[in-house]
Amino acid sequence: MIITSVRLLNFRNYVDEEGQFVKGLNVIEGPNGAGKTNIVEALHLASLGKSFRVTESKNLIKNGEEKARVILSLVKPTKTEIDITLKGNQKYILVNGKTLPKVSMLNEYLHTLVFSPSDITIFEASPLTRRDFLDEQISYFDKTYLEVRKDYEKILKARNEHLKSEEFDEKLHEVYTQKFVALGLEITRKREAYIKKLDNALSNSINEMTKRRIPLRLEYQNSLKSRSSEEENVKVLLALKEREKVLGVSLKGPHRDDLVAFIGQNKVATHASQGQKRLLSIALKVAPYELIENYHEKPVVILDDVLSELDATHQELLLEYIKKFKQVFITTTKYALNAHAIYEVKANHISRRIE
Numbered sequence: 001m002i003i004t005s006v007r008l009l010n011f012r013n014y015v016d017e018e019g020q021f022v023k024g025l026n027v028i029e030g031p032n033g034a035g036k037t038n039i040v041e042a043l044h045l046a047s048l049g050k051s052f053r054v055t056e057s058k059n060l061i062k063n064g065e066e067k068a069r070v071i072l073s074l075v076k077p078t079k080t081e082i083d084i085t086l087k088g089n090q091k092y093i094l095v096n097g098k099t100l101p102k103v104s105m106l107n108e109y110l111h112t113l114v115f116s117p118s119d120i121t122i123f124e125a126s127p128l129t130r131r132d133f134l135d136e137q138i139s140y141f142d143k144t145y146l147e148v149r150k151d152y153e154k155i156l157k158a159r160n161e162h163l164k165s166e167e168f169d170e171k172l173h174e175v176y177t178q179k180f181v182a183l184g185l186e187i188t189r190k191r192e193a194y195i196k197k198l199d200n201a202l203s204n205s206i207n208e209m210t211k212r213r214i215p216l217r218l219e220y221q222n223s224l225k226s227r228s229s230e231e232e233n234v235k236v237l238l239a240l241k242e243r244e245k246v247l248g249v250s251l252k253g254p255h256r257d258d259l260v261a262f263i264g265q266n267k268v269a270t271h272a273s274q275g276q277k278r279l280l281s282i283a284l285k286v287a288p289y290e291l292i293e294n295y296h297e298k299p300v301v302i303l304d305d306v307l308s309e310l311d312a313t314h315q316e317l318l319l320e321y322i323k324k325f326k327q328v329f330i331t332t333t334k335y336a337l338n339a340h341a342i343y344e345v346k347a348n349h350i351s352r353r354i355e
Contacts, residue, residue: 113301177234191220191254
């Protein structure tokens, strides 16, 4: 798939701007604060229906305006148009002129993998950051996953509210717990299966990037026992009832799990150098390409101000590695790349540089 154009109307700092893109490496250049990231943010919005920077869609609407619109065209292999209108936190999505029933269906048309400076700390960040990363990646392969996670979040909220209730009911608690465990185990098992595949892909990616072999492995630290039955997990949770009532939270479940990386026997978070963590973070983001090649079409890669976080050696390794991808977008403050197309962002305007 190739993104051919995007039009932004009252999106972030843009009133009405359009960019035409090409296959291969697209470099978006401009000073800090010019709106480079806003462009690739719109691409990601058309892929997953959400920003990789903010949680509320209303923050994507230009100040003083009621709504924003992103119209993206791509070839896959036939032409497809994704049209998203944002009004407050509501989204109205059309694909080829027809209403899309669910936001989660967007990634059937466009896949993006985004890497931004904040991702460099993925191994040092909170477990929530790593769980969100996992869930986003799994959704590319499993079209039902996001719906299962939404159902889990709903039952988690209901269960926690009931734990805090002064009118606590034993039977209702058991019903909540049974549903909670069923959904939790489904998420846990899907995450474990994905990590098993990702582990091999990550090793391939980091070895190809660095041109040497690194004994890297991933481990999923789960609180529900995936090899045990639902009944056994329910029994364990019910035994925690009094403690959970005091704390008002569910003490086990995929919302408390974590993804941990090791080099040999040492944790990356505590033993790897900053340079190693940065490169491993990049490898973790691009490793799904190894998997996607065996499933659906490969996604578009977005590297948002990544080069500024790498030394010259690692920049060279990364740029060599991404040559094998169909389409890549890189934002940067200073152009120094051999790109297929360069775009300048200045004064809220996007223009293609003619070399």
